[in-house]
Amino acid sequence: MGSLKIENVKKSFGPVDVLKGIDLDVKDGEFVVFVGPSGCGKSTLLRIIAGLEDATSGNVLIDDARVTNAPPSKRGIAMVFQTYALYPHLTVRDNMALGLKQAGTPTAEIDKRIAASSAMLSLEPYLKRRPAELSGGQRQRVAIGRALVREPKLFLFDEPLSNLDAALRVNTRLEIAQLHNRLKATMVYVTHDQVEAMTLADRIVVLNAGRIEQVGAPMELYNKPANLFVAGFIGSPKMNFIEGARLGETVKTVGVRPEHISVSQTEGAWKGTVVHAEHLGADTNVFLETEKAGLITIRLFGEYQTGPGATLYATPEPARTYRFGEDGKVLG
Amino acid sequence: MSKAASSLPRTIGAHAVLLTYTAIALFPVTVIVVNSFKSRNAIFRSPLSLPTSETFDLIGYTTVMAQGDFFLYFQNSLIVTVASLFFVLLFGAMAAFALSEYRFKGNTMMGLYLALGIMIPIRLGTVAILQLMVASGLVNTLTALILVYTAQGLPLAVFILSEFMKQVSDDLKNAGRIDGLSEYRIFFRLVLPLVRPAMATVAVFTMIPIWNDLWFPLILAPSEATKTVTLGAQVFIGQFVTNWNAVLAALSLAILPVLILYFFFSRQLIRGITSGAVK
Numbered sequence: 001m002g003s004l005k006i007e008n009v010k011k012s013f014g015p016v017d018v019l020k021g022i023d024l025d026v027k028d029g030e031f032v033v034f035v036g037p038s039g040c041g042k043s044t045l046l047r048i049i050a051g052l053e054d055a056t057s058g059n060v061l062i063d064d065a066r067v068t069n070a071p072p073s074k075r076g077i078a079m080v081f082q083t084y085a086l087y088p089h090l091t092v093r094d095n096m097a098l099g100l101k102q103a104g105t106p107t108a109e110i111d112k113r114i115a116a117s118s119a120m121l122s123l124e125p126y127l128k129r130r131p132a133e134l135s136g137g138q139r140q141r142v143a144i145g146r147a148l149v150r151e152p153k154l155f156l157f158d159e160p161l162s163n164l165d166a167a168l169r170v171n172t173r174l175e176i177a178q179l180h181n182r183l184k185a186t187m188v189y190v191t192h193d194q195v196e197a198m199t200l201a202d203r204i205v206v207l208n209a210g211r212i213e214q215v216g217a218p219m220e221l222y223n224k225p226a227n228l229f230v231a232g233f234i235g236s237p238k239m240n241f242i243e244g245a246r247l248g249e250t251v252k253t254v255g256v257r258p259e260h261i262s263v264s265q266t267e268g269a270w271k272g273t274v275v276h277a278e279h280l281g282a283d284t285n286v287f288l289e290t291e292k293a294g295l296i297t298i299r300l301f302g303e304y305q306t307g308p309g310a311t312l313y314a315t316p317e318p319a320r321t322y323r324f325g326e327d328g329k330v331l332g
Numbered sequence: 333m334s335k336a337a338s339s340l341p342r343t344i345g346a347h348a349v350l351l352t353y354t355a356i357a358l359f360p361v362t363v364i365v366v367n368s369f370k371s372r373n374a375i376f377r378s379p380l381s382l383p384t385s386e387t388f389d390l391i392g393y394t395t396v397m398a399q400g401d402f403f404l405y406f407q408n409s410l411i412v413t414v415a416s417l418f419f420v421l422l423f424g425a426m427a428a429f430a431l432s433e434y435r436f437k438g439n440t441m442m443g444l445y446l447a448l449g450i451m452i453p454i455r456l457g458t459v460a461i462l463q464l465m466v467a468s469g470l471v472n473t474l475t476a477l478i479l480v481y482t483a484q485g486l487p488l489a490v491f492i493l494s495e496f497m498k499q500v501s502d503d504l505k506n507a508g509r510i511d512g513l514s515e516y517r518i519f520f521r522l523v524l525p526l527v528r529p530a531m532a533t534v535a536v537f538t539m540i541p542i543w544n545d546l547w548f549p550l551i552l553a554p555s556e557a558t559k560t561v562t563l564g565a566q567v568f569i570g571q572f573v574t575n576w577n578a579v580l581a582a583l584s585l586a587i588l589p590v591l592i593l594y595f596f597f598s599r600q601l602i603r604g605i606t607s608g609a610v611k
Contacts (some may be wrong), residue, residue, distance in 0.1 A: 052506050073512030085503035089525055146507075158503075248552035 002063050002076065002153025003185045004049065009058030011044055018044050020210040022058070026188065026203075031180050033189045035197040035233070036207035043158060045207070046190045050156050051075050071150055073102065075154075078147035082159040084139040086131040086146070092118075093127040095144045110149075117148035120179070137168045157189040161196060173199060190218070195232055198222075206230050217323045228328040231255050237285060240296040244323070247292065251331060255322040258285065258299035261314050268313025270296070277306050288314055338498035348609070349542060362589065363587070368392050368580035375576055385566040392577030395568075396585065399578070405564035410589060412474055412560060413542050416481035420538050421531055423482070424489025425497075430518050431490070433505070436467050443494060449487030455547060465552055472555040486537040532600030536593075541588050561586045 004026040011019040019041045026032050033040040041079045047053040049060055051072035059068050067075045078099075086095050093114060115126055118124050121141045131139055140160060149157055157176070161169045177200055197204050198218045206213040206221065206229070214226040216236075223229035231239050233321055235256045244251040262268075263286070272290030284304040288294050299312055308311065325332045366382060367375045383389075394536040431443045438451050443587035454461075461480060462471075472477040500523050508518040524531070565582035568575040 047506075050506075050510065052509060071512075072506075072510045077510065079507070079510050081503035081507060083501055083503045084509035085501060087504070087522065089521075098513075102512035146511075178572075 005061040007059040009055045012056045013150040018210055029184045029186055031187045031202045033197040033201035034205050034207055035191055035194055038192055040207040041210045042190045042207045046156055046158055050077055051081050065284050076152050077154045077156055078150040079156040079162045080143045080147050082162050084143045087144055088131055091130055092129055095120045096149050099150050113149040117145045121145050136164055155185055155187040159191055230322050237246040237251045242293045251323040252326050254326040256316040258297040260317045261298045264313045268315040274306050274308055274310045333483035341470055359452030364580050365584045368584040372577055395578040396581045405559050405561045407562040408558055412477045413539055415478045415544050416537055417535055419482040420485035420489050424486050425493050427490045427536055428497050431494045447487050447491040454484045472553050472558050474558055476552045481542045489534045492534050496527045500526050529600045532597040536597050
């Protein structure tokens with residue numbers, strides 16, 4: 001279907017450098033997620049791939065063809081937007097057909113493709129309705145359907161789940177994952193939500209301040225973060241960072257994930273007082289003010305009875321403790 | 333709803349203020365319309381009384397229909413108003429789209445420059461406009477009026493419409509671009525329908541001064557063939573004798589088309605005026 005190559009793409013808005021040189025290879029059929037905090041440039045990068053924004057310098061290649069100067073409609077892409085962006089005056093069917101009509105596709109072919117994709121997304125009952133008569137989840141399915149019928153080389157998703165409520169988000173996330181399995185299409189997906197990134201991606205691209213911090217499979221980023229930023233960004237609750245000096249180590253920062261700390265009421269490495277405990281049923285998050293390591297978060301599986309004021313001992317797993325140098329890069 | 337907001341004295345007070353305002357605003361119009369159906373003596377004897385069987389007289393209307401070519405004047409007024417309105421909305425919306433949609437150097441300055449006309453009355457340039465029209469041979473044509481009124485209406489149109497166009501979702505326009513729509517189709521098919529309430533607001537604000545204007549028709553197009561209704565009605569106002577029946581009848585008739593256009597736009601207009609404040 002389609003591969004994507006980004007070569008040293010830079011983008012500035014006036015004096016502000018939003019993207020500072022991005023290089024990336026996306027293989028055919030891969031699901032790549034751009035993730036990062038707001039303002040990191042991930043949406044700008046997606047818009048440059050789509051052709052909605054011009055890069056200040058650098059190249060975009062889709063299927064080995066240089067499309068840097070091609071208009072969006074000639075790039076063989078389809079995009080799903082956060083706000084759905086359905087044409088309010090057209091029916092669901094016409095929303096899906098418009099792009100194909102513009103491209104001069106024969107009517108029979110348009111009908112066939114709409115039938116196929118509306119069946120895939122269970123949109124048949126709604127084809128004659130207008131977007132205003134649909135719920136949020138249905139609208140987003142129409143937006144996905146509109147992308148599907150174009151049979152693009154590359155699907156682009158710009159935070160497609162952000163406007164949906166939590167329950168619907170999980171369902172739609174599942175649908176997108178199934179869609180990718182079925183179509184084997186190349187997909188690029190932008191989100192600020194690391195859970196979406198972890199659950200959907202073949203590979204995650206972590207962006208920060210216009211640079212790529214790390215590229216890798218979800219578990220690779222989780223188990224082998226390259227630096228402080230990725231370590232802190234991937235995983236929830238966030239990794240605990242402790243100044244090396246407090247623990248008598250020579251490194252700048254020591255990091256350990258909340259789920260890699262065990263607790264005991266009698267003995268352990270760090271003695272502390274419980275500040276607050278969050279009981280989530282499947283998990284219990286304990287915030288512990290320790291003498292040695294400061295305030296740390298501990299994630300315990302299952303229910304654990306404790307409350308503010310209780311004394312606990314925490315012990316990090318030595319094998320899953322990360323050490324970071326002065327420059328924030330991981331050591332060893 | 334809170335008690336204070338729905339209390340009876342407050343409601344009565346609010347309605348009293350609004351009703352007073354309505355009465356003040358409608359009073360002159362009512363007097364004109366009522367008196368246009370009365371005989372000359374009755375107009376002067378008791379200007380505020382309604383026409384009775386003795387005082388009812390259509391002399392004003394018959395004079396208007398008989399004297400002067402009033403249908404032609406109406407036609408002229410309509411052509412000038414509708415054509416100017418069309419161009420103001422078209423060019424105003426296009427300029428507003430460019431200002432709100434495209435990033436280019438001097439964008440803000442250009443917006444300010446285009447809005448400058450709101451603060452400077454176009455009549456200050458009358459002499460220059462007249463010279464221009466004489467030089468280009470457009471004196472005594474409706475084209476002259478249409479051009480001037482288009483220029484007069486554009487600043488406010490650009491100013492209001494660009495604010496509204498900024499609110500149209502970028503994603504929608506981008507979706508159109510990905511589907512291969514041209515910028516023109518995005519403008520006409522996606523953006524314009526969404527700013528329709530704003531267009532209606534601009535249309536009403538532009539239409540009324542044009543329809544009522546006496547100044548430019550008098551200076552640029554006073555010939556018999558190009559007279560507008562407001563100018564035509566002046567025939568009956570003499571230096572020594574004024575045919576009040578005819579003047580009032582002409583003015584009553586002149587209200588009708590604007591009223592019709594207003595009803596046509598009003599539903600959209602209310603949405604346009606309140607959309608910024610309420611939503």
